[in-house]
Amino acid sequence: MVLETVLAAHASRERLLDVARALGPHPGGICVRRRRYPTRLFRRGICARTRSIDADLPPSLRFPIRPMTRPEDAARKTIDDALTTAGWAVQDRRAMNLDAARGVAVREFPLKRGHGFADYLLYVDGEAVGVIEAKEVGTTLTGVEGQTEKYSAGLPDLLPAPVRPLPFLYQSTGIETAFTNRLDPDPRSRCVFHFHKPETLGGWIRSEPVYLPRVDGRPDPLSQRPASFRTRLLTFPDVPEAGLRAAQVSAVRNLEVSLRDNRPRALIQMATGAGKTVAAITSIYRLVKFGDASRVLFLVDRDNLGRQALKEFQQYVTPDDGRKFTELYNVQRLTSNKLDPVARVVITTIQRLSPVPPAEPRHQAVPGRSRGAPRQGRAGDPAPDLRVAREGASRGVWLPAVQQTVRNGRGNP
Template identity: 30%
Template sequence: MSTKEATARIKINKLLEAAGWRFFPEDGRPASIFLEPVIALRGDDSESLGDGFQNTRRGFVDFLLVDSKGLPLAIVEAKAEDKNPLVGKEQARKYARSQNCRFVILSNGNLHYLWDLERGNPYVITSFPTEESLKSFQRGLSPNPRRLADELVGADYIVLTQRPTYEAEAGWRSQAERASYIRANSLRFLRPYQLRAIHRLQDAIRDNKDRFLFEMATGTGKTLTAAAVIKLFLRTGNAKRVLFLVDRLELEDQAKKAFTSLLSADFNTVIYKENRDDWRSAEIVVTTVQSLLFNNKYQRLFSPTDFDLVVSDEAHRSIGGNARSVFDFFVGYKLGLTATPRDYLRRFDQRNASDPREVERRLLLDTYRTFGCESGQPTFRYSLLDGVREGYLITPTVVDARTEVTTELLSAEGFVVSFTDDTGEDQHETFKQREFEKRFFSDSTNHLLCKTFLENALRDPISGELGKSIVFAVSQNHAAKLSQILNEMASLLYPGKYQSDFAVQVTSSVSDAQQFTINFANNRLCGSGNFLPAYKTSKARVCVTVGMMTTGYDCPDVLNIGLFRPIFSPTDFIQIKGRGTRTHSFTEQLLDRSTLGELSHPEKTSYKLFDFFANCEYFEAEFNYDEVLKLPRRKDLVDLYTGGGEPTVIDGAYEHLGTDILSTVREETIGGAGMKIDRMFFERFGETVRENSEIVAAVEAGQWDRVIHYVNQDVFDKPDEYYTLAKLRKAAAVDRRVSLREILEKVFGLIPQFKSKDELLEEEFVKFVADHTPDEAEAISAIRHYFKAYLTSATVREIVDQRRLTALATNPVLSTRDFKAVPPRYRTLVPEYIKDYVSLNQFAA
């Protein structure tokens, strides 16, 4: 047996044991693994495996997995490490049929597939299924993709679950009463485009696809569409249990309530963390990715076959980073939902690694690839413009309003502050857009932005008061400041009407903030009908938030959105814009229509998006604003740091210029655990961030942009510890450059340990092979070496990219012989793949 075969065997043994399979009787339970065809272990723990048990007539041993009664459940077809597991596919099928096995596991120790012979194609898995999982899967599911494709799905598909007899009821049969009957029973009919989405999925199933991606604009009812898809799979017997993944804590409750409202007559929905002991009794399980990641819960408590359909809400967020491992763990059908179109990727130069959009570019590309849409064409697409054209959505009136400070700050050069230092030398410091968040919000700037917003915002068409508005602030402190200013202005503008209820801070540090968002949507935040008693609208007119009201928040009567901060994430930008796109008739809020007479414009036809920081220009290279407000020059707008005078620079870096010199220098290699002082430094950092309520709340909500922002702003470079990313990387003692997000995931227990460079390389290679399995199985070893060399060596990348292949003759990382061993198509495929999907930065030392 070769070294590669032995290594594969060791890895496969460990994977089987980790999934609870037994080579020998144990704790009164019989052995559940048999080695075929050399020896049988049935019940005899004294039986010797023999010297030649690894070798068979076909070259490498197979495993037969049986249940507690000794009945065959699955076979494992094992290949050496340098072989593609799929080469044993037909051989395994034949053997499985002879043993009356439905399941086959194909593995070379590194790459594994689970194949349900009654279902279709093998799926990549990251761990082996348990005995109970396979038995449950076999017992409860008789998949029939034909039924999926042929099921009739009409506009009333969900309504037939909500109220099966609706067509026979008087309220429906009466045309005059029908609208009020639908509202009273909360019936949800599928819109034509939602039906098209489901029919496209059925077409994809006919083409033997098992991964689907719906790209649907915010406000188009992705959750309703997902509910119809879930019913389709459960009703046709192609799923016995569905996992619905969200990336934020508040979306768990929202999804659970939605599915309960839509499907509870036929199917039970639970949130996993609230039903840890009996989640298996539900057909629909909702959870955050973070919950499953915590201490590798998804591997410890679940099996790959526990869910037959996995739906990923806001897909490129909920499967980004380490969360991808959760998604890949489960086999079966996969549906991704996203509101972020891939189109924006064409608007910036992907070679500019410093562009903040680059991270999301990779996430989006990976999302499309994950859901089988490498071409960039999702299974179904319905854009904002589609929704506007068909009358379901509205576009904003975008208002460009900038102060002199923000204009300079947002220029290519940034904001330059000139000053004279203590030595008399002239100096200047440039502050770019990100630094605005920390240093450039003076009271005068905030007052001017609030004044501009109030004077130009849309009014409620019925009451005439300020239309309901959402303002997005930089931080919780900034949100508190804006709320105070808006309330002070409202007291002057509307004497006696509001008692500091005009603007409400809605951030994670505020008690009952989540309930505030619900009350605002239901028009009872701080009261209702403040101007007209017969009109139900929230007394509070402005919610000031940071990130709580972005994804999935539905408040159709919002008329104004204020961007009081720069935005760097395309997803955040699209989600925030989407808060105002829903259509609405304000007459629905009238308690007594007769008291108001005829209303001239009761329908919402537009909303205003106040862009104080050129966010639209940032995401749309040539953006034509609907309104441009030239703000007055104010002397105190540049009075940013003190009560008066010229601006100065604060928080400057300290450089030691003393006369001390080093007398000796000694080098010492630190082991994998790092120095004790480094470990203590890392532990103190962990304690610091875990004590920060804002950071904890943002981690629990899966809002990683906010988490990283808080750490950069409130934790890094502060006195006492002076935590920095560079110091934390050193303390982590990993042989590569870990990201701040990885460090925080480790601190909060979302990952058990940092992956080494080699583990990460192998993980990336497995993903590559899963998508681009070579026909030449014997070439896998050469492709792996080429993949890793290109990924880790700047010299190799330069040689390959510039086609200076003769230089490989003397290259120690990748030789000419190594390169020639790579099949020709992979010589260009590997570099293209890495440029699109893999971040080079994480492999730097």
Template identity: 25%
Template sequence: MKEAAARIKINKLLEAAGWRFFADDKGPANIQLEPSVTLKPHDLDALGENFEKAQKGFIDFLLLNEKGFPFIVLEAKAEDKNPLVAKEQARKYARSQNCRFVILSNGNLHYFWDLERGNPYVITSFPTPGSVIGYQKTLPDPKRLIEEYVEDDYVVLTQRPGYAAEASWKSEQERPRFIEVNALRFLRPYQKKAIAALQAAVKAGKDRFLFEMATGTGKTLTAAAVIKLFLRTGNARRVLFLVDRLELEDQALKAFKKALANDYKAVIYKENRDDWRHAEIIVTTVQSLLFNNKYQQLFSPTDFDLVISDEAHRSIGGNARSVFDFFVGYKLGLTATPRDYLKKLDKKNATTKDPREFERRLLLDTYRTFGCDDGQPTFRYSLLDGVKEGYLINPTVVDARSEVTTQLLSDNGFVVEFKDEGGEDQKESYKQREFEKRFFSKATNQLFCKIFLENALRDPISGEIGKSIVFAVSQNHAAKLAQILNEMADRMFPGKYQSDFAVQVTSHVDGAQQLTINFTNNNLLGSANFIPTYKTSKARICVTVGMMTTGYDCPDILNLGLLRPIFSPTDFVQMKGRGTRKHDFREQLFDEAIKENVKQPKKTAFKLFDFFANCEYFEKEYNYDQIIKLPKPKGKGGEKEDNEGDGIGGIAKSYEHLGEDILATMREEVIGSEGMKIDRMLYQKFETTIRENDFIVASIEANQWDRVIDYVNREIFGKSAEFYSLEKLRKAADVDRRITLREILEKIFGLIPRFKSKDELLEEEFSKFVADYKPEEAEAIPALKTYFKAYVTSDQIRYIIESGHLTDLATNPVFSTRDFKAVPSKYRTLIPEYIKDYVSLNQFAA
């Protein structure tokens, strides 16, 4: 019966995918059985009996192409057998028939195997004939992909191939305007590193990749470069770009059209249902494919050679993962906040204690889904990296607490005394989690809004309240806040707004997705409200719950309001990330006279209003070592956007505070380049790992440094759960030079009090030089020191000196011609020779 059941299921799957046992009006039969087996229409349902025990062995299906030639070998096994046991048998048979493709199936579990690409891949449906015919046209050549040279103009060469020969580009004065007018998208250094990391992963045999990149670092542009890489090198014929929200669908399409339209066509699937096959890039939402399992009806597993999942930590959750796993081919995940559900988990106990929970963790863990089993992405670029390199902005935190919220945040909570029905005195305590769920206070909401408006950053062009996003507890709370903000705006700006200053943007509001797009495009409920030639949204504040947290791109945001407690680090990072992008407000101004008089046209800061001590929570209280809890499985209707309910346990009564509320404390803190604790947590465990290692401790006590360094490189780097590396530890140390592994170990064991800065080390090295050569020209020592430091720290200076191109010093900002002339002639060659012999340049690199 197991053989029969498997055969019947396989027959149905083949027919559902468009394969034919018999000729019909759609064409000739394209399924051929073993040469010894003949088949008539009335035999089809009966052919399941003992098919594995046929006289000549297993009965294979040979699927034919449109010309009737062997195309795919389908090897069938009984339901109780793993189809992979037939792998080598199928390979042999496929080679004999000159077939590139194999399907292995037991009726329930199926594998599609491209013999030119590597390993069998699990599929949930059989591919259609037409899809595999198209797929066959792409013959993968990983070598071309690996060796493709990607420079900063990789995308620009598609946008404007001859840009480098144009006069406006050659002129340094005209070049910035030329780039702006033509919207040329040059890759930043870290974006090129991301692509290089992907190429290295392909070289290592991987076909899944994860880019963990902070909000505002250009994930979509990086994706565009990756798409061009795969299409240009012939390693992809068609790409699927998955997003999890409608507004992101339109946003991605526009980005791909701007970047790649000259070479490749991009379309949104729902707008091109009939001719999507004519495009190389298909953009769609996961939700639209999930509805009634449309993805299985509309697509074949081999329709796409590369699938990119935007906001990957969300698009693999729940049923959405089935869409992602449906397709064969390369997979790339993009996210700022991956979910590491396996972190700190005792896997041995987890598999026996609750195997179902462990299985869910495996399925939902972002790193594992994208082939990063060690918990490290293919490439990472953090908010701290972006701030240090000048691409992103850290917030100015405004921590404001009222008398009510101070009590809600206290250990005891906000205590309410009352008499029960029997006349007995009772007490009820409310915590911050219950704000706007069981605990309500109109006065507190009004105070929040007042503080926000009085302290918000203003637009540098028009002087009005800067564009802002306010995050509320629930949809009802969002409605209240929008009403309060509009009432206050009437008083602050008489006649300027007609209840369109603040807008509720939540899923209950019709057209909410379009509202978010209009806010980005500066036409939400109108624009140019203060200056006719300045395009900026008339609506200044969007009040939302969760709609504008992930992937929402609006660089001119100046204020964020956290009018809700937050307990998820992922949510906190995403919300904070809405403000980190830089922006030049002159891009929206069409009056040259006004442009010239704008004092601070560029966004250099944004304010994060925190009314529930969220920043303090993630700085001091949140346990970063805890095992992340799994989200509750979604019901048929999905989870509510705002998780509204009756409160904790749903038992206690709600309470409305009718009294006044006043500001208790408020302080501003500019977050520096060191960032918040949540941004720098990755390597805090390295010191513990090293100190607890008996071999390392004993070797250091014996002063056997070579032995220790060799051991750490072999046994610690790349092998621990945290996947430490020297480069990552250097970043975590935040020193302005390249510290050595020995220095890191010395600091851990207290052998040095701190890491010396680059300048301190330079002073030490120059002192050694002076001690050795004892220059008699005392007045020349400052010039010698300047020369010494410049030669050590600058590749360009070393090249100029060694090549003899001394005229180049005239335009050098580090070491000028005047500086060189101040150096006595005998030291001009002596210092470089000394440095080459005695100074390690590596430690002075950034």
């Protein structure tokens, strides 16, 4: 390793030699140089090579200039690995090849003047769709969202992009990752377990717009952009009352109000025999049909409840079509770690989704979880063979099945 020292630009040759002598011998050699570039470029690691500072210096002082490290560089290796696992081709700016894969993540991409450099610029099908801001471990990501918004608005005009500003924003330390979808009516940052696949972002950016009522005689701006799941929530028709009890209709309506208000966590609490499962299936049917939810996770705490839920889906008659739910959409009861790629509903137990050692308490809080982050429900990380189940579920809607209304030591509602 080369020992590098940077002096002021006006430092004399004698000063350089004095400093070199003071440093003494070093196993990898030493490099003493003047600062020839702005400090900002060294922080960004742009200057990887340059000429020797003085042709008269001894050969032991003539070493390539090494880029200065930044605190967030430690997170880059983890981020690179996570992007590669998700199907992205990670490239440097000078070696950029948008034909290498459907999704390409370009490091250190220069933006418009005044907007700086994006740590990663995300391309899908040759068009820019998002950015990633890397931060050192321990950084509060909620305070970084504004920085990624600045990057999203700084894309050079000549670069192709289906939506401007760029809609998909990530902030990551390599351990914790936050995501903002600017296609939502009220965008906000939320924690995710992984980076989305290029196919997922490509599907979102190609979604058909939905019609929304005009605002002050003008088209709603959301009607002119690809519709996100939360945008489609604004277009849901009213809940049909035929075949449902008053409590079930009220529960489904209030759940959709909560989702429209950007409050994704909701608890439906009903008495035994009041029809909780039917209410849940009614809500799931509407989320899949009108919201185009790619996949819904139906979570239970015992195998027999999973079997009962599957029978309810098979017997449920849709109110507007007249056919059974399972005649329209695939429903899978998870019995292994293999996820059906076309299943719109996946039924599984808490134990299969996220097992924990018996010595650890159930429902232990996850240390360091940011506000608004989805709960894991168990302490520790999921088992490796269950990552596919978590990955599939996180692309859809989490709708836990409420099977117990009173905490009785066997499970929580």
